[in-house]
Amino acid sequence: MEAHHGLSMTREFAPLLGFALVFVLLFRKLGLGATLGFLVAGAVVGPEVLGIVGDAQNKLVIAELGITLLLFLVGLELSPARLWAMKRDIFGFGLAQVVLCGIALTVLIAYYANFSWPAALALGLPLALSSTAQVLPMLQSAGRLRTPFGERAFSVLLFQDLSIVPLITIVAALSRNPADAAGPPGWQLALYTVLAVTGLILAGRFVLRPLFKLIGNLGEREMFVFAGLFTVLASAAIMEAIGLSTALGAFIAGVMLADSPFRHELEADVEPFRSILLGLFFLAVGMMLDLGAIAERPVFVLSMALMLIATKAAVITGLAMLFGTAWRPALALGLLLSQGGEFGFVLFAQAQGALLIAPEAASVFGAIITISMATTPFLMMFTRRFRAEPAGEGAEVRDAPRHDGASAIVVGYGRFGQTVAQMLIGQGIAVTLIDRDVQMIDVAGTFGMKVYYGDGLRVDLLRRAGAEDAELILLCPDGNEVDAEKLNQIHEAFPDAMVFVRAYDRRSVMKMHGAPVEGIVREVMESAVVMARKAMAAVGVDPGEIERTEQEYRDRDLKRLKLQKESGDLYAAREVMFSQNSKGGNVSVHSDEAVAK
Structure with a gap:
């Protein structure tokens, strides 16, 4: 029956x-x-x-x-x-x-x-x-x-x-x-x-x-x-x-x-x-x-x-x-x-x-x-x-959407996302924050920050959070979970939003190769450069030499990263890296961790 x-x-x-x-x-x-x-x-x-x-x-x-x-x-x-x-x-x-x-x-x-x-x-x-x-x-x-x-x-x-x-x-x-x-x-x-x-x-x-x-x-x-x-x-x-x-x-x-x-x-x-x-x-x-x-x-x-x-x-x-x-x-x-x-x-x-x-x-x-x-x-x-409404006389203003939605969406409110969000808010940009860590959401609430729960890499959740009206989508999650496929889906769903991504390391950047993003930032890159500059200054290196060394490092790093993404090989262009031998030393450090940074 x-x-x-x-x-x-x-x-x-x-x-x-x-x-x-x-x-x-x-x-x-x-x-x-x-x-x-x-x-x-x-x-x-x-x-x-x-x-x-x-x-x-x-x-x-x-x-x-x-x-x-x-x-x-x-x-x-x-x-x-x-x-x-x-x-x-x-x-x-x-x-x-x-x-x-x-x-x-x-x-x-x-x-x-x-x-x-x-x-x-x-x-x-x-x-x-x-x-x-x-x-x-x-x-x-x-x-x-x-x-x-x-x-x-x-x-x-x-x-x-x-x-x-x-x-x-x-x-x-x-x-x-x-x-x-x-x-x-x-x-x-x-x-x-x-x-x-x-x-x-x-x-x-x-x-x-x-x-x-x-x-x-x-x-x-x-x-x-x-x-x-x-x-x-x-x-x-x-x-x-x-x-x-x-x-x-x-x-x-x-x-x-x-x-x-x-x-x-x-x-x-x-x-x-x-x-x-x-x-x-x-x-x-x-x-x-x-x-x-x-x-x-x-x-x-x-x-x-x-x-x-x-x-x-x-x-x-x-x-x-x-x-x-x-x-x-x-x-x-x-x-x-x-x-x-x-x-x-x-x-x-x-x-x-x-x-x-x-x-x-x-x-x-x-x-x-x-x-x-x-x-x-x-x-x-x-x-x-x-x-x-006839053109002029503020016709569009009378029925304009209320601007209480986000013009920027920050996904991941950890140590990296917090800095990004704080600077945007400091410029008067309205921000919607999304994270999956309930404890982090509770802590953020004690500081007066409203963070929504959810997986911010899901297109349907981003849409509900107002991504169709957002000017910026900044993906700052911990770990190595962002890849080209997810970025393509987000771009296809919200083509008017500029997407920026936090990358954990070089492997993360390689996974995003070919994705339509406005910018990718490796999480420790800039802070490491700042520390190196401070260290060189502390031992008396000339400021001009510090600038030259930083620029040369960035050029080498960019060239190496480009070859790595094209070949898909983490060890491509190892010879481009600085080594002790290239500066008169006798030791070259190429550990897996060093290559991946």
């Missing part, structure tokens, strides 16, 4: 992923984004068209973990201090958007669709919510999430997630189902929310950070993946147990770890799971699209979707302008958030269980949400020129 079940899963997911691959590549090529590709692929492969894959509801339950992981990653980007700085947009703009859009859509549904007021309220309030799962990836891919525009959009989306609690309470209060009378009152649900959030904050500080520190000391990268997923699922499960938003729990857990040294490692490890599950979520939404409901009432569905988009776009644009946004970015924000959201499906199901709406209404308005989500890429594409 289990083998049959596994075979069924294989037969379903193979075509599902295959169709997703084709449609996502096609829609990305057309500039329409991945979300629309997933939605169309799900509709085509689902029961309404080809009927190859079924059971969309169960797949949606699994795929909702993608939204949870997305909010966790967003939380990791926002420290509590930065979140507090956004409070006006979250609790001012966000509250006004949900209330005004919810009221406007409720009135529209009551009069246009001729629903009762309780039913219109149960449909209109969920439609006020936008799609976090669609908007945030669009902002990330466009590089606008950390801009003032992106942060304002995120503030609205965050309040929408917070509003799940009062919306659930409103639907429960309107319920016509006697079974709902036994549910907790609204004040009790609010108290549970405060207690759950407080518990997650305390757990993040006193449980999660020590746990990740222990894993870092053990050096088990796989356990970071397990611990990261456990953090997300446990926080989501706590929220789900009291009937709240699972995504909100994951977001809070992310915020609690945003200031921890393990942030970038967690981002790099969790990101692949987020991408896969979020894609599966939109596939499942596409599969659930009720084409029959659309075919029965095409004019109503399409006109309602159009009115939903127009109403939300108008209200959000107006509010954005009231909150100080220029009209062009305000319009862009209104269009970006004009669609219905994934939490609408959840609230429609609750309204159906509360006997406020019929199953047919839930299907029709679910189709309206899906259509509105499908229109967003088209709206953003077709209005791009109209929304674009």
